[in-house]
Every structure is written in C-alpha cells, then in structure tokens.
Amino acid sequence: MKSMRPLPSIIDFCMLLSAMSKIKPHPPFSTVISLYRHLLFLGLRPNIYSLTILANCYCRLNFVDLGFSVLANIIKLGFQPNIVTFTTLINGFIHSNQFEKAVPLLDKILKLGFQPDMVTYGSLFKGLCSSGDNAGALKLLRNMESYGHFMPNVVIYSTVIDSLCKDQLLPQALRLFKEMKVKGISPNVFTYTTLIRGMCTLGQQKEAQEMLTEMLRNNITPDVNTYSMLIDMYCKEGKVGEARDIFVHMIERGFVPNIITYSALLDGYCLRGEMDEAEKLMDLMVENGCKPDVVTYSSLINGYCKSKKIDKALGLLQEMHFNGLAPDVITYSTLIDALCKDNQLKLAHQFFKEMEAHGLKPDVITWNSLLDGMCKNGQIDEAIATLKEMESSGVAPDIITYRTLMDGFCESNRLREAMDIFSFLTAKGLHDLRAYTIMIKGFCKEGLLAKADELLKNMEDNGCFPDECTFNTIIRGFIDGRDISRALELVRLMRIKEFAADNHTISSFVGLLTDPNIDDADKDLLKKFLVIRKNGRSND
Known part of the structure; x- marks a missing residue:
C-alpha cells in the first residue's frame, strides 16, 4: 500500500492498522x-480514528503517558476527542494496573459532557473487580445508576457478583443478586454458576443445590462450567x-x-482410593483428545x-517429565509427604532438593512433611536444624509445625x-486443642500425672475444651500409672460430655484385670465399669 501512487486514503490505512492491532494472541503494537x-x-494527514489507534497501541504497551500525549495532539490538530478516545485511555490505566487513575478520569469525562457507553463501564468494572476492589466496583455501580446514561446490565451485575464470591463475600453477592432480579434484570448461566461456586467454596452445599434448582426452574441450561463445578462439589462431599x-x-x-x-x-x-476408576477416566480423557495437565497428574x-x-x-x-509437564509445589509436596510417612526420608530429601533446583519454593506444607518424617524417626536434632533452615528461607512455621516438634520432643x-x-x-494467646493433648500425653509418658491433670483443668479455663482424643489420652496415662480410681473418674466425666472410650483405652482396662499388681478393690471397680459399658452398648 505504501508504494501505491497516489497513496490510499488514511481511512484505508486505518482499516489496516486496526486489523493489525487486533491480531491474536500477541498484537504487534510496536509495528x-x-x-x-x-x-x-x-505526508499522510492523520484523522481522529488513526490517532485513537495510536493512543491504544501506546496504552497497551503500558505507555499511558504517551497515550495522553496523543490526546493533546488530537486537540492541537483541531479534532474533537470522542468517548472511544477516552475509553482507550481508561483501558490504558486498567491494563497498566493504575486503577486509582481510571475512575477519576471517568469523572473528568462526565464533567466535560461526554457520555460513557457500556464499553467504557464494562472496562472499568472488569478492571476494578480483577484488582479485588469490590468497594470501588459497588460505588461505581451506584454512580452509574445516578448518572442515568446507561443502567447496569446482567454482564455488569454478574461481574461484580463473581468478584464478591471469589473474595468469599457471599452475603453481599446474594444482596446484589436479589437487587438485579427486583430491577427486572434476569440472571444468566454465568450469574448462577458464580453463586453456586461461591456457596460450594464456603461449604454451603444445601444452598448451592437450591440455587441450582432455581436456575433450572427458570429454564436456564447449565453449561460446561456449571457441570464441572457441580461434579467438583459432589466429589468434595465424597458423593462420587x-x-x-x-x-x-x-x-x-x-x-x-x-x-x-x-x-x-x-x-x-x-x-x-478408587484408582482403577481414576485410571479408566484418564484413558477416556486421552481418548477424547483432552490432554492431562499438572493438576490431573x-x-x-x-x-x-x-x-x-x-x-x-x-x-x-516420570511420565509427567516425559510428556513435558513440570511438576508443581503440590506435586512434590504430595510425594515428599508420602515418602516421609513410608520412612523413605533419604528419597524425600532428594525430591526436596530437586524441587528447589527447578526453582520451586517449598511451602509450609512441604517443610512440615519433612519435619514430621524426621520426628517420627527420632531425628530431633536434624528437625531443629531444618526448622531454622525453613525460617531462614522466609517460610513461617504454623501451628502444625509446632505440634509436630512438640510431639517429637515428647516421644x-x-x-x-x-x-x-x-x-x-x-x-x-494460641490455645490449641491438639497442642494441649500432645503435652498431656508427654506428661503421662513421664509419669507426671498431676501435671497432666492440672493441664486438663487449665484447658477449659483458657477456652480450649478437651475432646474425645484428649480424654482417652489422659485416661490411658492414669491406667499406665495404675491410678485406676482417677482413670474411672475421668471416664465418668468423659461420658457426661458424651464422649466414648476408644478400643485402645478399653483394651488397657481389660488388661488390668489379669495384672497381679492391681489390688482386688480396683479390679472390682474395673469389672463394674466394664459391665456398665457392656450393658450400655446393649441398650444402645
């Protein structure tokens, strides 16, 4: 076109420039x-359309200041900027994550007498929601209604509802959902799917089912995303x-x-654990041309x-590597945890080093798995050194880290x-149930029953209430210490709280009946307890 004489008009070139700037997936803006x-x-004179294309290219390259320079040139050349020009600049702020400048620009546009269209508003809502600025999105929603140029439609409402659900602000999302229906705006499949997903995320399966029923009652057909989300919901509930x-x-x-x-x-x-079915499904997805990804593996x-x-x-x-897939932190952490539980610590450490060599940063779950494996194998000093290494790498210990080390020290x-x-x-101020139970077990192991008993009493004072595991732990401690009277007192207290002795505890009681070191009075107490328990089970 450049070699043609006379040159084609600027309109012809604008069509070419516009088409080039829309090439997917990587538009050649610099070109x-x-x-x-x-x-x-x-010598070709620009027009408003070509200048707006130029401003868009600068903005998409994150040079928003140059986009504004084009705006100044538009005015200098005597052209009148239009809403497309300003929307381009707003999009520039959004694309370059300068959200705090996008909304004020809208206010300036309104003061200049321009009327934003749905494209302008859509860009703003998308930008605010993608940045997590729900308050800004809700404020813009109210302003949009007060301006009166355009009323929010189902796309805008659904965009805000989706953002609220992703931030687990379900009550606010439901209020907005109710509002749009009152205003006669019919929710679409995306709206319903978003809300159902939000409910599932918060464990509200019953409400999610009711929302699905409403969706079907309104003759809105689920799409692939809806079905996928429902399948995920049922699987997480164990309803495979x-x-x-x-x-x-x-x-x-x-x-x-x-x-x-x-x-x-x-x-x-x-x-x-239905691995045969999992393998069959894997074969089916490959057969249907759906390539397994890292999540699948x-x-x-x-x-x-x-x-x-x-x-x-x-x-x-190994198959992942062969198929060109790079394992992520979750993949490695899963393997490291399994190897530690299987006492294959050497191999677990090898994978730990391998994931670091591949640029993956172990998270607290990965570190905790290693620490647990070391503690279970009596490698306490190594575990302490690993804790220091963990902290120096910038990963903060969590309550599971501390529990693991406490249990390791006690053992x-x-x-x-x-x-x-x-x-x-x-x-x-961290009063953790499992931590208390571990310490009670530690005191019992050392024969410090009075301290274990004192800690049990202190738990409730600190708002941390013992559970079935705590009671069974301390009862076995008193059984091992041959304090049958206190053990049975604790059993009665446990029953008042509607907890039950587990099989390990019952076996410990039964074993005492043949112990020559237990006097007849304590054996009589044991027999009464076991008869009462047997009758209680029969009545049940």
Missing part, C-alpha cells in the same frame, strides 16, 4: 506505531457416584467435558500415595523442650 510514523513521513451421574448426563446432553471436568471427577475417585499421584502405592506415584512423576523424652514450645504458643 503499528512504526507504520503510523512512516505514514506521517510520507452422583458426580459420575452428572458427568454421564452432561455427555448425553451433548456437552463436551473439558480438562476441569475430567480433573474434578478424577480427583473424586482418587480421594476415595497431581490428583493421580495423590491417590496412589494415599493408597500406599508410592512406586505407581513415582512412575507417574524422644525431651519434655522440657516441648514445654518451651507450648509456653511460647500460649504466651501468644
């Missing part, structure tokens, strides 16, 4: 700018059969499952680890060090 400059060199039925139903209705659908159902099978690896088939899990890791007869951690936690 468009260079071509525009060359056209000016050839129902999830499978939904999977079959969606296929029968002509919907093609995507990677999210397959991964959700596959994860459900893995969590239940991580679910399978997790399933095999939980089924104690670590060799199969390691084989899948290694280093009660004083366990008590130091416990005191550190309580001084910070």
Whole structure:
C-alpha cells in the first residue's frame, strides 16, 4: 500500500492498522506505531480514528503517558476527542494496573459532557473487580445508576457478583443478586454458576443445590462450567457416584467435558482410593483428545500415595517429565509427604532438593512433611536444624509445625523442650486443642500425672475444651500409672460430655484385670465399669 501512487486514503490505512492491532494472541503494537510514523513521513494527514489507534497501541504497551500525549495532539490538530478516545485511555490505566487513575478520569469525562457507553463501564468494572476492589466496583455501580446514561446490565451485575464470591463475600453477592432480579434484570448461566461456586467454596452445599434448582426452574441450561463445578462439589462431599451421574448426563446432553471436568471427577475417585476408576477416566480423557495437565497428574499421584502405592506415584512423576509437564509445589509436596510417612526420608530429601533446583519454593506444607518424617524417626536434632533452615528461607512455621516438634520432643523424652514450645504458643494467646493433648500425653509418658491433670483443668479455663482424643489420652496415662480410681473418674466425666472410650483405652482396662499388681478393690471397680459399658452398648 505504501508504494501505491497516489497513496490510499488514511481511512484505508486505518482499516489496516486496526486489523493489525487486533491480531491474536500477541498484537504487534510496536509495528503499528512504526507504520503510523512512516505514514506521517510520507505526508499522510492523520484523522481522529488513526490517532485513537495510536493512543491504544501506546496504552497497551503500558505507555499511558504517551497515550495522553496523543490526546493533546488530537486537540492541537483541531479534532474533537470522542468517548472511544477516552475509553482507550481508561483501558490504558486498567491494563497498566493504575486503577486509582481510571475512575477519576471517568469523572473528568462526565464533567466535560461526554457520555460513557457500556464499553467504557464494562472496562472499568472488569478492571476494578480483577484488582479485588469490590468497594470501588459497588460505588461505581451506584454512580452509574445516578448518572442515568446507561443502567447496569446482567454482564455488569454478574461481574461484580463473581468478584464478591471469589473474595468469599457471599452475603453481599446474594444482596446484589436479589437487587438485579427486583430491577427486572434476569440472571444468566454465568450469574448462577458464580453463586453456586461461591456457596460450594464456603461449604454451603444445601444452598448451592437450591440455587441450582432455581436456575433450572427458570429454564436456564447449565453449561460446561456449571457441570464441572457441580461434579467438583459432589466429589468434595465424597458423593462420587452422583458426580459420575452428572458427568454421564452432561455427555448425553451433548456437552463436551473439558480438562476441569475430567480433573474434578478424577480427583473424586482418587480421594476415595478408587484408582482403577481414576485410571479408566484418564484413558477416556486421552481418548477424547483432552490432554492431562499438572493438576490431573497431581490428583493421580495423590491417590496412589494415599493408597500406599508410592512406586505407581513415582512412575507417574516420570511420565509427567516425559510428556513435558513440570511438576508443581503440590506435586512434590504430595510425594515428599508420602515418602516421609513410608520412612523413605533419604528419597524425600532428594525430591526436596530437586524441587528447589527447578526453582520451586517449598511451602509450609512441604517443610512440615519433612519435619514430621524426621520426628517420627527420632531425628530431633536434624528437625531443629531444618526448622531454622525453613525460617531462614522466609517460610513461617504454623501451628502444625509446632505440634509436630512438640510431639517429637515428647516421644524422644525431651519434655522440657516441648514445654518451651507450648509456653511460647500460649504466651501468644494460641490455645490449641491438639497442642494441649500432645503435652498431656508427654506428661503421662513421664509419669507426671498431676501435671497432666492440672493441664486438663487449665484447658477449659483458657477456652480450649478437651475432646474425645484428649480424654482417652489422659485416661490411658492414669491406667499406665495404675491410678485406676482417677482413670474411672475421668471416664465418668468423659461420658457426661458424651464422649466414648476408644478400643485402645478399653483394651488397657481389660488388661488390668489379669495384672497381679492391681489390688482386688480396683479390679472390682474395673469389672463394674466394664459391665456398665457392656450393658450400655446393649441398650444402645
């Protein structure tokens, strides 16, 4: 076109520049700018359309200041900026994460007498919501209504509702949902799917089911995203059969499952240990042209680890590498945890180093798995060194970290060090049930029954109420210490709180009946307890 004489008009070149700036997935904005400059060199006079294309290219390259320079040039050349020009600049602020400048620019546009269109508002809502500024989005929603140029539509309402749900602000999302219906704006499949997902995230399965029923009653057909989310919801509840039925139903209705659908159902099978079904589903997705991703493999690896088939899990890791997939932190953490539980600490450390070598930063879950493996194997000093390494890497210990170390110290007869951690936690106001139970077990192990009893009494004073595990732990401590009277007192207290002795505790009581060191009076108490328990179970 540049070599044609006479040159084509600026309108013809604008069509070319516009088309180039929309090329997916990576528009050549710099090339468009260079071509525009060359056209000016050839003597072609710009128009408002070409200048707006130029401003857009600068803005998309994050040079918003140059976009405003183009605006100044538009005015200088005697052209009148239009709403498309200003929307381009607003989009520039949004694209460059300068959200705090986008809304004030809208206010200035309004004062100049311009009327924003739905494209302008849509860009602003999308930007505010993607940045998590829900308050800003809600304020803009009210301003939009007061301006009266355009009323919010289903897309704008759904965008804000989606953002609220993602931030787990479900009550506000439901109020907005109710508001749009009162105003006669009918929710669409995206609106309903967003709300159902928000409810599922908060564990409100019943409400999610009711929302689905309302959606179907209003003749709104679920899409693939809705079906995928429902399958995920049922799988997380352990209702894999129902999830499978939904999977079959969606296929029968002509919907093609995507990677999210397959991964959700596959994860459900893995969590239940149904690895044969998981493998069949994996084969089906490959057969249907859906390539497994990191999430898919991580679910399978997790399933095999939980089924104690670590060799199969390691084989899948090699398969991932072969297929060009890079394991993520979750993949490695799952394997490291399984290896530590299987006492394969050396291999666990190798994978830990491998993930770091691949630029992956172990998270607190990864570190906790290593610490637990060390403590279970009596490697307490190594665990302390690992804790220091963990903190120096910028990962803060959590309550599970402290529990793990406390339990390790108690099992290694280093009660004083366990008590130091416990005191550190309580001084910070952290009264954790499991931490109390671990310390009670530690005192019982050392024969310090009075201290264990005192700690049990202190728990409730600190608003931390003992559970069934706590009672069984201290009762066994008193049984081992041959204080049958106090053990049975604790059993009665446990029953008042509607807890039950577990099999380990009952076996400990039964074992005392044949112990020659137990006097006849205590044996009579034991027999009465066991008869009462037997009768109680019969009545049940």
